[in-house]
Amino acid sequence: MKLLAFLIVCALVTAGGFYVLDRHVPDRFNPFEPLAIADAPTFLTGMKLTRLRMNGDECRAVLEQSDLDVEFLPDRETGENCGFENVAQLRQSSISYGGDITLTCPALVALAVWEEHDLKPAAEEMLGREIIRIRHYGTYACRNVNNRPGGRRSEHAYANAIDIAGFVLEDSSEISVLDDWGDDSEAGRFLDTVHERACERFAVVLGPDYNNAHANHFHLDMGPFMTCR
Ligand SMILES: [Zn+2]
Numbered sequence: 001m002k003l004l005a006f007l008i009v010c011a012l013v014t015a016g017g018f019y020v021l022d023r024h025v026p027d028r029f030n031p032f033e034p035l036a037i038a039d040a041p042t043f044l045t046g047m048k049l050t051r052l053r054m055n056g057d058e059c060r061a062v063l064e065q066s067d068l069d070v071e072f073l074p075d076r077e078t079g080e081n082c083g084f085e086n087v088a089q090l091r092q093s094s095i096s097y098g099g100d101i102t103l104t105c106p107a108l109v110a111l112a113v114w115e116e117h118d119l120k121p122a123a124e125e126m127l128g129r130e131i132i133r134i135r136h137y138g139t140y141a142c143r144n145v146n147n148r149p150g151g152r153r154s155e156h157a158y159a160n161a162i163d164i165a166g167f168v169l170e171d172s173s174e175i176s177v178l179d180d181w182g183d184d185s186e187a188g189r190f191l192d193t194v195h196e197r198a199c200e201r202f203a204v205v206l207g208p209d210y211n212n213a214h215a216n217h218f219h220l221d222m223g224p225f226m227t228c229r
Contacts, residue, residue, distance in 0.1 A: 034058050037066040037112045045113065046200055052106040053203075053222055056086040059105035068093055068112055073102065082142035082157040095119070096133045103139050104160040107222040110201040111162060114220075118197035123169070126190045133168035135176075137217055146213055155204070161221035178216035181208045199228035 027033035028042050035048040052059040063070050069092035077083040086105045090097070095115055103111065115134075123131045140159040144151040155161040166176035180187035195218055198205045203226055206219040210229040 035062050035109065035113075037062065037068070037109060037116060041113065041117050041200075049106065049110050049113070049201060049222075050203075052109055056105065059086065059109060060088075062109050063088060063105060066112065068108075070108070072105075078140075079142035079157075081153050084159055087159050095131050097136060098133060101136070101139055101162065102159050103162060104158060104222060107139075107160050107162065107202075107220070110222055111220070114194075114198055114201045118201070119167075119194055122190060122193050122197070123167070126193065127169065127175075127186060129169040129171055129173075131167045132170050135165040135168065135174075137163035137165055139163075155221035155223040160223055161204075161219060163217040163219050165217045176216070177208060177218060181215075196228075203227075205229065 027036065028039040029044065031044050031047065035045065035052065052062065060072065063072075068090060070088045070090050073084055073087045073089055075083070075085045075087075084102075084104075087102060088105055088108055090101045090103065090108055090111075093112065093115060119131055119134075123129060139156065139162045141154070141156040143154055143157060145154045156163075164177070166174055166178075166180075168174050175187040175190060177191060181191050182188060195205065195207050198218060198220055202220040203223055204219070204221045205228050206214050207217075207229065208215045
């Protein structure tokens with residue numbers, strides 16, 4: 001009898017918790033609500049981004065409800081152990097990428113959150129200028145990690161990664177990972193900040209401090225590993 005009473009109390013407390021979350025807590029503070037790219041990030045944003053890697057439908061809904069101009073691509077094999085699954089093409093964002101980019105849905109959502117809530121505010125606060133273009137070395141390539149024969153496939157083989165090379169500002173000046181990383185300068189500090197913020201959005205972030213292969217870019221991916229280097 002005591003056990004039954006205990007279970008009933010537990011059920012009531014749980015139901016009450018759901019009711020309060022549903023009715024009185026903003027969606028961005030509600031762990032059961034999906035992410036919205038426009039919402040200011042909270043302590044739950046990382047968890048919500050991680051969840052999108054396991055829930056393709058929820059991820060698509062996040063992109064569909066955003067201001068991004070995207071087109072979803074059909075799943076297909078693109079080469080030996082390479083291919084697209086839950087991939088979308090970004091046609092238009094608030095910053096130019098110099099053309100369309102193709103990424104998995106979770107990587108595209110992480111990129112959009114980083115762009116909106118990390119890059120743009122950091123540029124305004126630290127540089128006093130807007131970013132008008134993001135320079136990158138691509139997203140998809142059917143290859144192994146570091147092009148090593150016999151190694152495991154890179155997240156680029158699934159369009160689940162992007163290599164960011166630098167930023168063009170509104171006065172046409174440029175900040176580049178190759179030239180400015182590690183410098184005690186405005187540009188160097190900006191790169192350090194946005195690299196650190198990327199680690200809160202992406203599963204794996206590799207920069208020039210990781211190895212020489214990354215001297216000129218930040219590798220950002222939404223694969224199964226967790227690294228911030
Ligand atoms: Zn890469």
